[in-house]
Amino acid sequence: MLEHGGNLRAASAQFDRPLSNWLDLSTGLNPHGYPAPDAGASAWHRLPEKCPLLVQAASRYYGAPHMLAVAGSQAAIQALPRLRPPSRVVVAAPSYAEHAHHWQQHGHSTREVPHALLDAAVSDCDVLVVCNPNNPTGHTVPRERLLSWRETLAQRGGWLVVDEAFADVAPANSIADMAALPGMVVLCSVGKFFGLAGLRVGFAGAEPALLDRLESLLGPWTVSGPAQHVARAALCDRAWQARTRERLAADHARLSAILRDSDLDASGTALFQWWPMEEPEPLWRHLAQRGIWTRLFLHGARGIRVGMPPDEPGWQRLITALNEWKNQS
Known part of the structure; x- marks a missing residue:
């Protein structure tokens, strides 16, 4: 079976961190999903x-x-x-x-x-x-x-x-x-x-x-x-769809700016960003050691993909980890 994002149990075992203590940015899913109604x-x-x-x-x-x-x-x-x-x-x-x-x-x-x-x-x-x-x-x-x-x-x-x-x-x-x-x-x-x-x-x-x-x-x-x-x-639900596109566009702009400030040449959509790296594993590991799970690509196009943080603490956690990486590089 091929590897995919969202495999937090594997992350938890590999880095000895509880499931509840992860910021999962590995899937590119909208972190503010549609509020599911009662199906009856x-x-x-x-x-x-x-x-x-x-x-x-x-x-x-x-x-x-x-x-x-x-x-x-x-x-x-x-x-x-x-x-x-x-x-x-x-x-x-x-x-x-x-x-x-x-x-x-x-x-x-x-x-x-x-x-x-x-x-x-x-x-x-x-x-x-x-x-x-x-x-x-x-x-x-x-x-x-x-x-x-x-x-x-x-x-x-x-x-x-x-x-x-x-x-x-x-x-x-x-x-x-x-x-x-x-x-x-x-x-x-x-x-x-x-x-x-x-x-x-x-x-x-x-x-x-x-x-x-x-x-x-x-x-x-x-x-x-x-x-x-x-x-x-x-x-x-067209109203929810319109609001969500506006919010994701704003999040996209924010994440793009954060990655530029970290000297990462990223591209992507309003759901994720990706950047190529010859050796992506050290940065991926740096983030994982701080409880931030991202998608690592080691075959073909080598690089890292990140999704949108779900809340302000998540944004700050990502910013802090990237600043630490930039300062030690």
Whole structure:
């Protein structure tokens, strides 16, 4: 199993620090998640039928004409490679490691290609996978380029898979509204922006025939009743969404300034920042020894990713640790 952020139990064991004494910045999740409403007794008691109201709410929110609710976008990431014969797959690099891993696991010829070389790679693959914005760097591909790639791939029965797990903070660049075009697959998640990773709810947007195949492969009852109830409420709450985008934008500006003051050349989104380092482990360890858990990248793009602190004590804890690092460097 690949390594991911949020593994606080491993951090606690490695650094001999109680779980309650960590500032977890390792996941890029909104630290002020949507306040989950009470799902009611029936949501817990009944088998979770597919809820058309949830799908309608998702279609309105993402702008996609056809969507399928899945148990987090991770479920679709794992299933999509099983819906194609052996194919030539290109995954934009660096990227969320689960994409390349699962295409490789299911017999596809898979290679990772830097973003700067993707234009050329499109002519020599059947499937192109792009995180947009990218995890961990925050790099964003313009809509026009994505649409051009999709057209090229679709002409030979190929797919463009766009993972928009972090796109909610800047929806203007989302391509979910084009998800019904031939060869287009868009993956969305309520885990990041809504801070509801524990729900395990995501959505796939694509042509209806492809969504039917994906649904058949995943089987019944993929999303629990309580999760459907909470996700629908979050997707419909436009006032909360607007307030949250404003707050995250302010936090983004603050974190960017803090990292610049620490001489760290960071990029990212309004949910996380990432910076490259030839030797990132000493800084990662310095932060961990002070109870600040960040995401360490040692393979491919080497660097560190941090999310937004949840409160003022968290901000001050991060600032103090970075100042200590800068002063001793």
